Amino acid sequence: MTIITSRFERRSERRAGREDTESSGGTRKLGVTRKLSTRRSDRHRGEPWRDWAAIGLLNHGQMLLVALIAPSWPYLLLAALPLSLTFATGTLTILHDAGHHRFARKVWPNVFATQTAIPLGFFVQHWTLKHRVHHRSSQVFPIDEPTRNTTVRMHQGIERKPIHRYQHLYAWFLYAFAWVGELDSQITYVRKGNIVGLEVPPFRVRLGQWLFEKAFWAVVIAPYVYLLGAGKFALYFMVAMSLGAVQAAVVLVVGHINEGLYAPSEQPAPKDWSRHLVATTASFNTTSLPMRWLTGGMTHHLAHHLKPVAPRYQLPQLHDTVVAKVVKASGLPHVEYPTLTAATVSHYRRLRELGQTDGGPPVVTGPTAS
Template sequence: MDRLYYRSLCLLDNMEQTKITFAKEIGFRKELNRRVKDYFRSENISPRDNPAMYLKTAVLLGWMISAWTFILFAPVSGWMRLIGCVILAFGMAGFVFNVGHDANHGGYSNNKYVNYILGLTYDFMGVSSYLWRYRHNVLHHTYTNIPGHDVEIDGDGWVRMYPTQEYRWYYRFQHIYIWFIYCLVPLYWSYCDVNLILSKGKYHNHVIPTPKLSEKITLLGFKVIWLGYVIGIPLAVGYTPWQVFLGVAVTFMTYGLVINIVFMLAHVLDSAEFLTSESEQIHIEDEWAIFQLKTTVDFAPKNHFINWYVGGLNYQAIHHLFPKVCHIHYPKIAKIVQEVCQEFGVEYKVYETFGGILSSNYRWLKALGRAPATTKRVSVVNSTV
């Protein structure tokens, strides 16, 4: 994973495209890192490999296996099976939020092989972990909310998420139809993975690091495995093609809706900042860590269920600052971040409720759906070109 990350950064630095630089650190990140290290040292705990995380993994794994078994083999009615599909979808989303996400960031275990194996659960669910680590770990985490670099705010022409994105007439309805698009994203990603590896080869102008033969085999092989347990096994045990189609649709559309709502909330909203300049050279007059706090928002820190279920993604700002720390530590680290932010005069943005941040996300998408002349423009104010 580290090899991919550093190889990717080297490619970014050498590409003929917009050059983005951040200001020299003023001590904010250094002080923040020092206090977090002191916290782990004083509490005598590890940033990774925690028993609480092992227990959560077992619970979520049991959730998925029992739901899948129930759907296929339990002597129940068709409606009960569809309810089982919804339950399975929420289990899959929970496993992605908690286990797969931490592992693909290197935040689950100190052992890179454990992280790699658990990270492959993304592939098992239909999405390439190899491509995800480049798209998410490198492009999104390094260039958060910077158009043309952060792939996570690119809607492939279907959704307008940032102020300088080209306007299309149908965006006026995006705050309505985006909920349906969320449902289709997992199946769309499964197709795009193959297209990116075999044909396109890049996100925007960022060339995807050439995968080894073993990495290509893993990506394509897991596509076959995914089709096998999603379609092949149900057909083999006697379900009709129509029943299989309906079950797959309900499961993956529910799964897509859940994961995309959660992943979208922390960056695409009216209180996050976006870089709006499109010059060839951009210098952001904030150190990288402060820039992350301007473009990322936390939510529902006191909601115990959300804290457990979304794997720390409601502490998205903390995650961006410490992506290789297991998410179970984020509530404690958030208090440290808040203290350092107050000392350095940096705003740490938090929505107290899930409903509050969801409303903000909805307002932002609706605002960007209007013609550009009436759209609120939000930018990183401390930037020069």
């Protein structure tokens, strides 16, 4: 197994920095002006805090209204539908921004933003580490956590079992319980500190972080539990959380598990990193502003991976400049869908392919590429 160390990251960043600073006539090598700089000192804090306020207001406004009205069971289930949408949007936006420390360089503002705007019980400090590995080793088996899933075969490195033959049918149901898998991942991390290639805090620190964030979450939802009652709130909350999990999971999986994307089983060399991202990342709905907001910018998934801390409003420009030139230089097609529906249908076909065949040949993007 390849271990991705901070030394690799520093080499990659230095190489990327050299390429970006080569300019001609005031324009960067990839055609991006200095206005699109995504240095750590320029994280555009206003955008994430604006979205934090909007999404937090939507989530808490709905939960407070339901808690005060205390509707009967059928109407309670109906009320969970719009909450699931704002939960999903918050997960894709607020949690994702917190993972990139876009609210602040320090940890606690990112924890505060997540736990207050989307009180779903996330363990932000753990998720941040997992997401850092994802960006360093996107879709590299078995380093990137999603590639290790054995219930739904999402990588050709996983042994194919008879049950996988039907995964294109049952995966959608399992997406609703992604929060169960996330909780299991949190507990495993607290117990074992199992983050590949990164230094993690000692057990007592991990446990303290987990308990603190869970206590913070409990304080945030306590008023709604008190007003609505534990039973009704649990039903309302879990239905909204499960439906929201499906929506968020679909947006995320179509960006990496799709037709035409064949992930490798080894870490690519730094010089092949951009080509690796083209080979493993898809985009969709790149002209829709509402969809870009609802998905936290995941419509421009490749642009995000190439410039991880770029603000969402810059993604269309990055798509037309950086993405276009990197794709051209890679010699690979850019997998892009006109709509989320089209991307989802293609994801369905890819799941069927992975479940019924070896999954297709992986794209070789590492040092052995010819």
